Amino acid sequence: MIKFQEGSETIAETIRLCRPKVIAAYPITPQTHIVESLARSNTKDFEYILAESEMSAASIVLGASATGVRTYTATSSQGLLLMTEVLFDIAGLRLPVVMTCANRAVSAPINIWNDEQDIMTIRDAGWIILFAESNQQAADLHIQAYKIAEKISLPVAVCVDGFALTHTFEAVELRDQKMIDKFLPKYQPKKESFLDPENPVTLGGLCTPATYMPIRKNMHQDLLTSKKIIKETFLKFNNLFSVKKIFGDCKISDGLIEYSGPNNPELVFIASGSVLGTIKSTYDYNLRQKNKIGVLNIKSLRPFPDKEIINFISKIKPKNIAVIDRSISLGQTGILFSEIKTACYGKAGVKIKNFIMGLGGKNITPKDIQNIVINFKSKSEFQFVL
Amino acid sequence: MIEIRIHGRGGQGTVTAAELIAEAAFFDKKFSQAFPFFGVERRGAPIEAYTRISDQPILLHSEIYEPDFLIIQDPTLLKIKNTFRGIKKNTSILINTEKDISSLPLLPKNIQIKTVPATQIALKILGKPIINTVMLGAFAGAFKLISLESLKKSILERFSQEIALKNIKAMEEAYNS
Numbered sequence: 001m002i003k004f005q006e007g008s009e010t011i012a013e014t015i016r017l018c019r020p021k022v023i024a025a026y027p028i029t030p031q032t033h034i035v036e037s038l039a040r041s042n043t044k045d046f047e048y049i050l051a052e053s054e055m056s057a058a059s060i061v062l063g064a065s066a067t068g069v070r071t072y073t074a075t076s077s078q079g080l081l082l083m084t085e086v087l088f089d090i091a092g093l094r095l096p097v098v099m100t101c102a103n104r105a106v107s108a109p110i111n112i113w114n115d116e117q118d119i120m121t122i123r124d125a126g127w128i129i130l131f132a133e134s135n136q137q138a139a140d141l142h143i144q145a146y147k148i149a150e151k152i153s154l155p156v157a158v159c160v161d162g163f164a165l166t167h168t169f170e171a172v173e174l175r176d177q178k179m180i181d182k183f184l185p186k187y188q189p190k191k192e193s194f195l196d197p198e199n200p201v202t203l204g205g206l207c208t209p210a211t212y213m214p215i216r217k218n219m220h221q222d223l224l225t226s227k228k229i230i231k232e233t234f235l236k237f238n239n240l241f242s243v244k245k246i247f248g249d250c251k252i253s254d255g256l257i258e259y260s261g262p263n264n265p266e267l268v269f270i271a272s273g274s275v276l277g278t279i280k281s282t283y284d285y286n287l288r289q290k291n292k293i294g295v296l297n298i299k300s301l302r303p304f305p306d307k308e309i310i311n312f313i314s315k316i317k318p319k320n321i322a323v324i325d326r327s328i329s330l331g332q333t334g335i336l337f338s339e340i341k342t343a344c345y346g347k348a349g350v351k352i353k354n355f356i357m358g359l360g361g362k363n364i365t366p367k368d369i370q371n372i373v374i375n376f377k378s379k380s381e382f383q384f385v386l
Numbered sequence: 387m388i389e390i391r392i393h394g395r396g397g398q399g400t401v402t403a404a405e406l407i408a409e410a411a412f413f414d415k416k417f418s419q420a421f422p423f424f425g426v427e428r429r430g431a432p433i434e435a436y437t438r439i440s441d442q443p444i445l446l447h448s449e450i451y452e453p454d455f456l457i458i459q460d461p462t463l464l465k466i467k468n469t470f471r472g473i474k475k476n477t478s479i480l481i482n483t484e485k486d487i488s489s490l491p492l493l494p495k496n497i498q499i500k501t502v503p504a505t506q507i508a509l510k511i512l513g514k515p516i517i518n519t520v521m522l523g524a525f526a527g528a529f530k531l532i533s534l535e536s537l538k539k540s541i542l543e544r545f546s547q548e549i550a551l552k553n554i555k556a557m558e559e560a561y562n563s
Binding site: 004134161163164165167168169170171246274275276277278280281282363364365366 | 405408409412413417418419420421422443444445446447448449451
């Protein structure tokens with residue numbers, strides 16, 4: 001069914017279709033209409049628990065997930081930062097929690113607008129982190145997120161640009177309940193991995209130096225393994241729901257990265273989230289061919305698609321790369337930029353430059369994008385686009 | 387792609403107006419998008435909201451700088467220079483005012499400007515100065531960008547039957563004015 005509605009409402013309706021049993025959230029700023037809509041659901045299908053802070057909301061879904069049920073929470077910005085300690089626990093306990101992060105700037109100074117600083121700051125927590133480019137992708141990614149999380153026993157954060165997507169009205173196809181039920185059957189926790197009075201176990205007990213490190217290594221390997229699961233889930237979803245490519249020049253699309261543009265491009269933009277739409281609108285199919293411009297979407301921050309990026313570079317052969325970061329590791333560079341440079345170390349003879357844009361909701365215009373293309377050669381390796 | 391920027395004051399339903407236009411365009415089988423300027427919500431503060439309509443999927447997530455249409459819900463906003471930023475030769479403007487265009491200060495020259503006494507119509511039919519749906523009726527009537535039928539449908543979806551029908555009556559009067 002195609003509906004015209006706000007991004008937040010689209011996500012809330014999709015979450016209801018995924019049939020979680022427990023939802024917990026803290027409803028004050030920074031928050032979106034997602035949990036408002038879920039709280040208003042007149043249903044006995046799930047319990048909505050009003051928390052007194054984001055840290056409590058995260059703790060509630062941790063506890064609920066540990067009893068072996070499907071859970072959901074959503075937050076942003078300061079709320080995500082307040083959850084940080086519990087986010088590490090959720091991942092370490094291998095609980096398949098799904099969370100929406102409506103990406104927003106962090107304080108100080110106070111700013112309620114969109115950038116990606118919040119999620120980038122918790123990238124080492126052990127969560128799978130996926131980015132939506134549009135409201136349709138946001139809806140579809142949440143359905144896939146449960147599938148991925150429950151298969152590999154790791155939590156998934158679905159990142160949706162605050163305001164730019166969450167508060168924007170556009171038409172989306174709401175997926176059919178029966179098809180979702182087929183794709184995402186009732187959650188069956190793995191034996192002895194959840195709290196069950198009939199079968200008592202301890203989760204998250206003390207680990208000595210002898211056992212802690214192998215467990216962390218195991219988590220890391222499972223995050224790497226999740227690449228395969230993300231790819232398979234993406235393909236399975238697209239087949240079942242007949243998702244069509246909307247870009248005629250889309251050459252790579254595997255769930256981790258997506259490339260639209262010509263072979264041997266003069267310049268490739270690398271970014272994540274809704275700014276990709278602005279780039280693809282500024283350089284549409286014809287202009288991409290004419291000006292030899294490509295766009296690479298990093299859909300998964302964790303696991304990081306390093307090998308996929310190297311394969312993309314050797315297959316498509318870009319001359320120059322502009323990495324757009326809407327976050328910064330203060331005192332270093334943009335975070336995506338340093339990840340990409342690490343992935344490319346010693347392997348790719350390509351010029352890579354970093355553009356910090358859109359911090360605290362600073363609007364990114366088609367002119368900003370054109371300016372990067374026109375003046376790329378004279379730009380330094382790192383700059384703020386103010 | 388057609389870009390519409392709506393200016394109003396907090397409490398005048400500016401954001402709702404942008405959403406209703408976009409939804410009407412959706413019912414007209416076009417691609418559309420609506421979003422507010424993400425300001426801090428306060429009654430009486432200047433508010434902006436944006437609508438894009440296209441025959442192609444809309445990917446752009448930037449604010450609207452050079453609108454094809456400008457809808458000004460509150461005549462006191464005419465004094466603010468920012469209201470007219472980015473207007474082009476072919477920008478069309480719709481203003482809520484009872485006054486004659488020639489008596490309005492600071493209007494850009496050589497541009498298509500239409501006026502509608504939306505506050506008067508709203509007071510007469512709704513009994514309250516709620517002008518957003520009246521402005522939408524005038525907008526649909528003046529520029530024929532969205533159909534009256536689709537506008538009605540989006541209003542019926544949004545509001546309770548009683549409120550929707552009153553608003554539709556006010557909207558139709560503005561459409562035909």
